[in-house]
Structure formats: C-alpha cells, structure tokens
Amino acid sequence: MAQYTRISGSVGLITLKNPPVNALSAVVRQGIVDSVERALGEPEVKCLVICGQSGKFCGGADIREFGKKMTGPPLIPVFHAIEAAAKPVVAAIEGIALGGGLELALGCHYRIAHSKAKLGLPEVTLGLLPAAAGSQRLPRLIGVPAALDLITTGRHVTAAEALQLGIVDQVTDHNTVDAAVKFALSVAGQSLDARRISTFPCPRLSNLDAVFEAAMQKVRQAARGAIAPIACVQAVRAAATLPYAQGLEREKELMATLFTSGQARALQYSFFAQRAVGRWSMPSGARWDTSKPKPIRKAAVIGLGTMGRGITVGLAQAGLSVVAVETQEKQLMEAKQAVSGMLERGAKKRGVSPPLGNISYSSNIKTVGDVDLVIEAVFEDMALKKEVFQQLSAVCRPGTFLCTNTSGLDIDDLASQTPNPELVVGMHFFAPAHVMKLLEVVYGPRSSPQAVATAMQLGKVIGKVSVAVGNCQGFVGNRMLSPYLSQANFLLEEGATPEFVDQVLEEFGFAMGAFRMSDLSGLDVGWRVRKAAGLVVPGQPARMRQGCRYSPLGDLLCEQGRFGQKTGSGWYQYDKPGSRVAKPDPWLHSFLEEYRTRHGLVARRIDHQEVLERCLYSLINEGFRILEEGIAAGPEDIDVIYVLGYSWPRHRGGPMFYADMVGLTRVLERLEFYHQAHPDVPSLQPCNLLRKLVASGSPPIHRWREVIKKVHSQL
Numbered sequence: 274m275a276q277y278t279r280i281s282g283s284v285g286l287i288t289l290k291n292p293p294v295n296a297l298s299a300v301v302r303q304g305i306v307d308s309v310e311r312a313l314g315e316p317e318v319k320c321l322v323i324c325g326q327s328g329k330f331c332g333g334a335d336i337r338e339f340g341k342k343m344t345g346p347p348l349i350p351v352f353h354a355i356e357a358a359a360k361p362v363v364a365a366i367e368g369i370a371l372g373g374g375l376e377l378a379l380g381c382h383y384r385i386a387h388s389k390a391k392l393g394l395p396e397v398t399l400g401l402l403p404a405a406a407g408s409q410r411l412p413r414l415i416g417v418p419a420a421l422d423l424i425t426t427g428r429h430v431t432a433a434e435a436l437q438l439g440i441v442d443q444v445t446d447h448n449t450v451d452a453a454v455k456f457a458l459s460v461a462g463q464s465l466d467a468r469r470i471s472t473f474p475c476p477r478l479s480n481l482d483a484v485f486e487a488a489m490q491k492v493r494q495a496a497r498g499a500i501a502p503i504a505c506v507q508a509v510r511a512a513a514t515l516p517y518a519q520g521l522e523r524e525k526e527l528m529a530t531l532f533t534s535g536q537a538r539a540l541q542y543s544f545f546a547q548r549a550v551g552r553w554s555m556p557s558g559a560r561w562d563t564s565k566p567k568p569i570r571k572a573a574v575i576g577l578g579t580m581g582r583g584i585t586v587g588l589a590q591a592g593l594s595v596v597a598v599e600t601q602e603k604q605l606m607e608a609k610q611a612v613s614g615m616l617e618r619g620a621k622k623r624g625v626s627p628p629l630g631n632i633s634y635s636s637n638i639k640t641v642g643d644v645d646l647v648i649e650a651v652f653e654d655m656a657l658k659k660e661v662f663q664q665l666s667a668v669c670r671p672g673t674f675l676c677t678n679t680s681g682l683d684i685d686d687l688a689s690q691t692p693n694p695e696l697v698v699g700m701h702f703f704a705p706a707h708v709m710k711l712l713e714v715v716y717g718p719r720s721s722p723q724a725v726a727t728a729m730q731l732g733k734v735i736g737k738v739s740v741a742v743g744n745c746q747g748f749v750g751n752r753m754l755s756p757y758l759s760q761a762n763f764l765l766e767e768g769a770t771p772e773f774v775d776q777v778l779e780e781f782g783f784a785m786g787a788f789r790m791s792d793l794s795g796l797d798v799g800w801r802v803r804k805a806a807g808l809v810v811p812g813q814p815a816r817m818r819q820g821c822r823y824s825p826l827g828d829l830l831c832e833q834g835r836f837g838q839k840t841g842s843g844w845y846q847y848d849k850p851g852s853r854v855a856k857p858d859p860w861l862h863s864f865l866e867e868y869r870t871r872h873g874l875v876a877r878r879i880d881h882q883e884v885l886e887r888c889l890y891s892l893i894n895e896g897f898r899i900l901e902e903g904i905a906a907g908p909e910d911i912d913v914i915y916v917l918g919y920s921w922p923r924h925r926g927g928p929m930f931y932a933d934m935v936g937l938t939r940v941l942e943r944l945e946f947y948h949q950a951h952p953d954v955p956s957l958q959p960c961n962l963l964r965k966l967v968a969s970g971s972p973p974i975h976r977w978r979e980v981i982k983k984v985h986s987q988l
C-alpha cells in the first residue's frame with residue numbers, strides 16, 4: 274500500500290509500504306494515485322514528499338506480477354500525474370531507487386538521496402527496458418551517453434555518482450525524509466515549469482549517428498544474442514530523435530516485444546532462482562531455515578596457489594581475519610606479494626583502503642590452531658589433500674570446520690581422514706576465486722547441517738551465490754560438463770572441426786565454445802582427472818573404455834605437450850604461450866584427418882542442429898540424473914551453477930530452464946534418436962526422470978519438484 278500522512282501541517286508525505294523492497298504492486302500504484310489526488314485537493318498542503326518504508330525507497334515494478342493479468346493503474350499515467358502536479362513533489366531516496374522506483378523519482382520535480390543509496394535502471398537484466406518513461410526521461414535529464422551507459426548495462430550508481438550525473442539534486446548523510454521535507458518547503462510556491470523532465474529537450478549531440486552506432490556495436494558484442502540491450506539502445510535513440518510523446522510510443526512498442534519474450538522469462542526466472550538457492554535443503558531433511566550457521570570471524574587458507582590467493586583476497590575483503598599458509602618460504606613470499614597487489618587494485622577501484630592488515634602469512638600449519646574455519650586449497654591431488662587434513666585434525670581446536678576447495682574429489686573420502694567428519698564440507702570456488710560469483714558447497718553423507726549452513730553463510734558474507742549440492746564425481750557443474758565435452762570430441766571424430774563446434778556454441782550464447790574453453794582452462798587438467806580415473810592406460814583399445822565409446826583426442830594432444838593457451842597450442846594455435854587469441858591450426862586439422870584414417874572413420878557433414886543437440890541435450894540429461902539422485906535439490910540449483918559458473922547465456926535461463934523452453938518431449942525424442950545412432954554412449958540414453966516428467970504431461974519447471982519427490986519416494 275501507500276500511506277498518506279501530513280507533516281508540519283503543510284507537507285503531504287506518501288510512504289510506499291510493500292516489504293521487502295516496496296515494489297510497485299497494483300495496490301501500491303493505486304495507493305500513490307489516491308494519495309497524490311488527496312494531497313493536491315487539500316488546500317493546506319503546499320508540497321509533497323514520496324518515500325519508502327524501512328529505509329528503502331523502491332525496488333521497482335513488482336516482478337512477481339509479471340506474466341499475470343495486469344490490474345491496477347499502469348505506471349506511466351501515475352508518473353505523469355505526479356509530474357503534472359501544481360505542488361512540488363520531492364522523492365526522498367533511501368536505500369534503493371531501482372527500475373520503476375527510479376522512474377517514479379524521475380516523475381517527481383526534485384530528488385534528494387541518502388549518501389548510501391543506490392540508483393539504477395536494471396530492467397535490461399530482466400530482459401526488459403525502462404518502459405515507464407525511464408528511457409525517455411533519463412536521456413533528457415543527463416544526456417544520451419550517460420543514459421545509454423546506465424540503461425544498457427543496468428548498473429547501479431551511488432548517490433555521489435547520481436549527483437555528479439545530475440540524477441539527484443541533493444545528497445544527505447542525515448535523515449532523508451527530514452531533508453526532503455525541508456527542501457520541499459523551501460521550494461513550495463516556486464514555478465515548476467523547469468522541473469518537468471518530460472518537457473526538457475534531449476541534449477543535442479553533433480555526432481548522434483556515431484554515438485548510437487558505437488552503442489549498438491558494443492551491446493551486440495556483449496549481448497551474445499540477448500535482445501533487451503538492443504531494444505534499450507533503440508529506445509534511447511527515440512528519446513534523442515523524437516518528441517516526448519512519440520518517443521513514449523516507441524518505448525511502448527519495444528517493451529511489448531520484450532515483455533512476452535522467452536528471454537525476459539528466462540532472465541526473470543534466473544533472478545528468482547539466484548535467490549531460491551539460498552533456501553537449500555539436503556536429502557536428510559536438513560534445511561536452511563532449521564540449520565543455524567556458526568559465525569566465522571577468523572579463517573585459514575592452506576595452499577597459496579592461484580585458487581588459495583583468490584580465496585584469501587575474498588575473505589580479507591569481506592573483513593575476516595585470515596591466516597594464509599604456504600609451507601615453502603619462497604612461494605609464501607610470492608603469494609604475499611600477489612595477494613597484496615590484488616587487494617590494492619581492488620581497493621583502488623572501490624575507493625577504500627586495502628585490508629592488508631586482515632591477513633597474517635605463515636609457513637607453519639600449526640598457526641591455524643585458533644581459527645573457526647579452514648579452507649584447504651592445495652593442489653588437486655587426493656593423497657596430498659588427505660595428508661593436509663590429517664595435519665589439520667591434529668592442530669585445529671575442536672569444532673573447527675574443515676573445508677576443501679576441490680572441483681570434484683570425494684568429500685567423504687577426505688572426511689574419513691578426520692575424527693569429526695561432520696565438520697567437513699567441500700567449497701568449490703571458480704577461478705578467479707575473488708571475482709567469480711559462484712560457490713558450490715558440497716556436503717558428504719556425514720557433513721552436519723550446521724557445517725553446510727556455515728559454509729553457505731560464509732559464501733554469502735564473501736559475496737558469492739552459494740549452491741548446496743551432494744557429493745559425487747565432479748559435483749553438479751563438472752559432472753554435467755563431462756558428457757558435453759565428450760560429445761564435442763565425438764563430433765570431431767565424426768567430421769567437425771573445433772572452430773565449427775565452437776562457433777555453434779558461441780552463437781547459442783556461450784562466452785566460449787567447448788574447445789576454446791578447454792584451451793583456456795588447460796587440457797592437462799582433464800588429462801590428470803582421466804588418468805586418475807584409470808581411463809588413460811597404454812594398451813587399452815583406443816576408442817572404447819569399459820564397453821563405452823571414448824575419445825582419446827584430448828589425451829593425444831596432451832602427449833604432444835599441447836595443453837592449450839599456456840603452452841601456445843591446444844585445440845587452436847596461439848602466437849606464444851599465454852596468448853589469448855585463438856587461431857585455427859592446420860596441424861590440428863591434419864592430425865584429425867590422420868586420426869580418422871587410422872581408425873577407419875569417414876568424415877561426414879555435421880550441421881548446427883546436431884552440434885547443439887548432442888552437446889546440450891547430453892548435458893541436460895546428466896542434469897536430470899543429478900535431480901533424480903538428489904545431488905541437486907531442484908532445477909534452479911543446476912541453472913544457477915551453469916549461468917554463474919559455466920557461462921551459460923543468462924538470457925536462456927540455464928540448461929534445465931532451456932529444456933523446459935524447448936519442450937521435454939522434444940528433448941526426450943532427440944536423445945532417443947541420438948542414443949539409437951550411438952548406443953555405446955550411455956550419456957545419450959534418456960534418464961528415468963526425464964521419461965517420468967514427459968509421462969506426467971511435461972509440467973512446467975516450477976512443478977518439477979513434485980515429480981522428483983514422487984520418484985524419490987518410490988526409491
């Protein structure tokens with residue numbers, strides 16, 4: 274609702290009340306209309322202030338109303354009524370003014386913000402554009418280049434930047450409503466002619482075409498197929514070239530296409546999925562709301578390689594006290610220098626001082642005796658990790674949580690090295706660990722709910738989106754990646770090139786195709802895993818392992834020392850080791866031809882559809898197996914992992930959402946088709962859960978959990 278009160282006799286105060294973020298639901302919109310009408314009708318009222326309850330101005334349109342039948346007054350006329358008011362209306366912005374919230378403020382005559390407030394038009398991140406006149410008012414207020422930046426990126430700006438850009442008129446460190454009331458009284462009675470943004474001409478640009486061409490090129494490059502950023506540029510162009518009323522019509526047309534698009538649905542699903550993963554549950558019945566985390570004040574990181582350094586930076590930046598341990602003195606000094614550099618660069622960007630004092634460095638593992646939690650981040654080698662866990666058990670005080678940063682090793686096996694396996698959880702960070710948003714929190718069969726809750730909470734504290742998953746080879750992310758990469762390799766055997774496979778996957782929206790990604794992360798990483806799994810053994814039949822098809826192509830490249838970017842060659846060639854520009858490699862093409870001849874394989878023409886379906890559907894099928902086994906509690910967990918950790922295009926929601934969009938029947942049919950053609954590839958055999966979902970009438974993704982529950986109860 275919106276509550277109307279009177280302050281100092283002559284100020285009408287409208288307070289938006291719709292927890293948690295005072296979103297503009299139908300009731301709130303109606304409340305604003307009624308309150309404005311009332312205030313304008315009261316002769317004693319000289320001016321109005323609009324604010325939000327609980328220190329939050331407004332989080333924008335109520336996203337939960339999207340896709341439902343529209344009720345209540347539409348936003349544009351509400352904002353026009355405010356702008357047209359004959360009494361000054363001041364927005365008192367505390368906390369947030371986002372999307373429709375900022376558009377509401379732009380409809381007001383003045384804006385006063387608290388110094389800690391964040392403002393922005395993030396609609397593009399939900400597959401939309403600021404269609405409550407935001408795309409028309411903002412460029413008129415702050416000019417085209419700044420408006421293009423804010424609207425196409427959706428980034429939030431601080432109050433200080435908003436003041437500099439001219440979005441707000443005043444910033445206060447004190448009570449914002451008091452400041453707004455004082456300000457409103459000071460301008461009451463003055464002419465409002467120069468305060469109605471919709472009447473402003475859009476600031477002229479001499480190089481208008483060049484500015485919009487450059488903006489379009491920039492968003493096309495960054496968008497990877499997303500349509501909303503392009504519509505945002507078109508809407509701002511309308512503001513720059515058309516009268517306000519016509520610009521508004523164009524904004525409406527563009528929004529109509531976006532509002533019902535699959536991409537908007539996917540992005541809005543992704544928004545809620547990222548919040549839903551915080552409400553985790555385990556097959557044992559343990560849950561986020563019944564498991565209390567222990568507060569972590571002091572943590573240790575063991576092993577200061579690339580991952581350990583990133584984790585140390587993340588912890589220190591979040592204000593934790595960190596003991597950083599590396600047993601070799603030389604490596605310790607190198608790591609100290611690297612970590613300090615990362616902290617200094619990060620602090621410079623954020624305009625704060627680097628938290629160097631939060632970290633103490635040591636070459637002695639015994640120094641971790643008084644910490645609350647340890648994150649072991651030594652080399653990905655089970656024997657080494659076991660040794661470290663045994664040492665930790667001896668030196669840590671009772672009750673210390675022991676976490677391992679691993680991308681796929683058995684958490685339970687590691688836990689068995691300690692007298693308290695209930696305190697052990699996996700924390701799978703993604704490189705660079707201080708930048709990437711995703712954290713897979715892996716529980717073993719003996720991990721206690723409190724250990725999981727503590728790791729999930731710590732993830733939140735250091736700014737990660739944490740997803741709780743069960744213990745299995747590769748956990749969720751890498752386990753699903755395995756069939757995807759296998760299919761990519763099989764396609765090469767059958768006649769495709771790495772360039773073609775990558776092109777198809779990049780056109781789908783991945784930042785990098787399977788082969789460019791492998792070159793970046795290093796082919797030796799998978800080679801080591803395959804060796805440990807007993808797959809790379811001399812004397813084995815070249816293309817079969819345990820009765821299943823196997824491609825040794827990656828192993829053969831590694832045998833040649835081709836580890837990817839770091840060695841200057843892999844699936845592609847590079848100018849020099851470490852270079853990032855991948856070029857097609859004639860050597861690789863002849864190598865593939867020789868390989869096919871050696872194995873009696875005849876290259877055939879492979880089309881886009883086959884590449885996409887085999888790579889993506891095999892990955893999705895593994896996702897269904899993971900759900901069936903209870904390794905992930907719901908499809909949202911998988912989708913968040915893929916969007917945040919594996920560059921799955923956000924505007925496609927994630928693999929499980931994509932399967933829902935394609936249609937489960939279609940996914941099942943195509944998997945059946947490919948499995949018939951390749952009976953020796955088990956990952957193409959449709960899994961039981963997928964069949965069950967199709968047999969249950971292919972319910973939409975938000976109802977899959979009901980079917981999963983039934984499948985689990987039958988086991």
Ligand SMILES: CCCCCC/C=C/CC(=O)SCCNC(=O)CCNC(=O)[C@H](O)C(C)(C)COP(=O)(O)OP(=O)(O)OC[C@H]1O[C@@H](n2cnc3c(N)ncnc32)[C@H](O)[C@@H]1OP(=O)(O)O
Binds near residue numbers: 335371395548
């Ligand atoms: C009906 C037809 C109208 C057509 C017109 C269309 C116009 C669209 C213009 C818009 O305004 S689109 C919306 C623009 N606003 C946003 O994108 C803001 C989204 N929210 C956020 O970025 C963050 O939530 C926040 C506001 C910065 C707060 O972050 P914080 O980390 O503090 O909390 P969260 O966990 O993210 O959120 C708490 C809780 O609130 C729910 N929520 C947040 N914003 C909205 C919203 N705009 N509508 C409905 N619900 C919202 C969020 O889902 C969380 O609840 P949950 O139960 O945990 O999911």
